[in-house]
Amino acid sequence: MADAVVASEAAMDRLDAVRAQVAGGAANTHGGDPGLHRNRSTVVRHAVNYLVAVRAAQALASREAVAGPVLDVGAGTGAFSPLLAERLGRELHLVDTDPRHMALAAAAFPTATTHTDLAAAPRGAVVTAMEVIEHLEPADQVGFVASLAGAVLPGGALVLSTPDESGYPRGWSGYAPHVGPLDAARLARAVEAGTGGWPVTVLRVDGPTFALTPLGALVQGTANRAWNLVSGVAAGLEPRVTGLLHRVTKDRPAAAVPPEGSWRVRAVGDDDGGWRAGTGLLALASAPT
Numbered sequence: 001m002a003d004a005v006v007a008s009e010a011a012m013d014r015l016d017a018v019r020a021q022v023a024g025g026a027a028n029t030h031g032g033d034p035g036l037h038r039n040r041s042t043v044v045r046h047a048v049n050y051l052v053a054v055r056a057a058q059a060l061a062s063r064e065a066v067a068g069p070v071l072d073v074g075a076g077t078g079a080f081s082p083l084l085a086e087r088l089g090r091e092l093h094l095v096d097t098d099p100r101h102m103a104l105a106a107a108a109f110p111t112a113t114t115h116t117d118l119a120a121a122p123r124g125a126v127v128t129a130m131e132v133i134e135h136l137e138p139a140d141q142v143g144f145v146a147s148l149a150g151a152v153l154p155g156g157a158l159v160l161s162t163p164d165e166s167g168y169p170r171g172w173s174g175y176a177p178h179v180g181p182l183d184a185a186r187l188a189r190a191v192e193a194g195t196g197g198w199p200v201t202v203l204r205v206d207g208p209t210f211a212l213t214p215l216g217a218l219v220q221g222t223a224n225r226a227w228n229l230v231s232g233v234a235a236g237l238e239p240r241v242t243g244l245l246h247r248v249t250k251d252r253p254a255a256a257v258p259p260e261g262s263w264r265v266r267a268v269g270d271d272d273g274g275w276r277a278g279t280g281l282l283a284l285a286s287a288p289t
Contacts, residue, residue, distance in 0.1 A: 002257045004047040004083055005040075011079045011108070012038055018107040022100075032076030032101050044257065045209040045280075049130055050083040052205060052265055052282055053159045057088060057126040060157035060286045068125030068153045069093050073118060074132030078105035081112065084128060093121050118147055125156045133190065134162045134178045141180055145194020152287040158195065161282045162187060164204075167275035168217045174224025184268045184281055191283045198285040206278025207263030 012035035034042060057070070069091040072081040078094045078101075085092035092112040094105050102114040115121040127148050136144055145160070152158050165173045165181040172181050182190065184202050191200045264278070 001044075001047065001051070001260055001262075004051055005043055005257050007083060007086075008043050008047050008080050009038070011082055012043075014108040015077050015079060015104055018104060022103045022107050032074075032096065032098060033104070034076065034079050040257070041209045046080050046130070047083065048205060048207070048209070048263055049161045049280060049282065050080045051087075052203065052280075053128050053130065053161065054084060054087045056159055056203070056282065056284045057084075057128070057157045060284060061125050061155070066125040066153055066155045066157075068156065069122060070126040070128070071095060071118075071121055071124035071151055073127060073129045073148060073151070074135075075101070075105070075130075077101050078109055078112060078114075080130070081105075082109060084126070085112070088126060090125065093124065095121055118151055121151065123151050123153045123156075125153050126159070127152045127156065128159045128161075130159075130161045131163065133160055133187075134165075134181050136180050138180045141182075141190045142193045145191050146196075149195040149198070149285075149287070154287055155289040156287050158191075158198070158285045158287065159282060160187070160191065161280070164275045164279045164281050167212045167214070167279070168221040172221070173217075174221040174228065176224075176228045182281070183274070184272060187281055187283050188268075191285055195285050195287075198287060201284045202268040203265055203280075203282045203284065204268050204272065204278045205263060205265050205280025205282070208258040210263070210278045210280040212275055212279050 015035045034046065070084045070088055071093045072084060073095045075081050075094040075096050081092060081094055093115060094102065094112050095115045095118050096102055097116055099116050102116055105112060106114045129148055133141055133144060148158055162182055164183055165171060165178065166183040172178065184204065188200055188202050
């Protein structure tokens with residue numbers, strides 16, 4: 001875990017180094033460029049998700065010894081994507097519809113291949129979409145999964161992650177870009193429908209940065225909704241605040257990385273405790289041979 005955090009923060013440093021040299025500069029501020037609002041808890045959460053995805057993909061794709069690259073779809077600037085390629089030992093392809101993201105990723109990670117259109121990428125032995133599906137309207141989610149499934153080689157693995165926001169007021173964290181939050185049951189249904197019935201397992205992650213209390217849900221949800229109102233009234237406020245936070249947080253002493261063994265990952269079943277048992281969700285599906 002500590003190695004993954006160090007590697008991810010080094011990747012963000014590389015993105016910082018090329019940002020001023022890339023046309024368009026900073027990418028969007030809604031999470032696709034996590035280095036703009038980096039903090040240790042965010043880095044830890046994403047790194048844990050990616051490490052769980054690695055373990056899952058190793059188990060699924062190795063059953064058929066599938067050869068091929070790893071595709072990280074909706075990768076943003078790719079700050080965490082190298083964790084997949086390095087640990088899976090596969091060629092890395094990054095896919096994101098924002099050309100600014102891909103320009104930054106191409107400059108920072110020259111060994112990766114970037115695409116702004118999934119149809120232009122090769123099919124992968126492993127296809128991931130980490131914290132992406134909740135950014136889509138519910139009506140578009142099954143179609144998105146279908147496009148991912150079409151990019152998986154026979155016998156390959158598909159992994160999607162999303163936060164479980166069902167513990168927040170009205171089942172939404174208040175974070176404006178999350179227009180389609182899913183709980184475990186809805187995530188499973190979307191993947192089953194989008195893949196046409198591939199076997200699907202949903203994992204739940206609990207531990208540091210994945211825990212939620214009723215009070216924390218109320219405070220965070222209220223704060224996010226208040227910020228939405230303020231930023232909506234004051235046009236241009238969000239990029240300025242994000243820029244200020246970036247300057248402050250990128251050099252701030254980092255908190256300690258939680259020790260190994262701090263997280264619990266288990267398959268969701270009939271006795272699933274919902275968001276109280278952890279807000280990290282990953283859906284795993286394997287393509288038929």
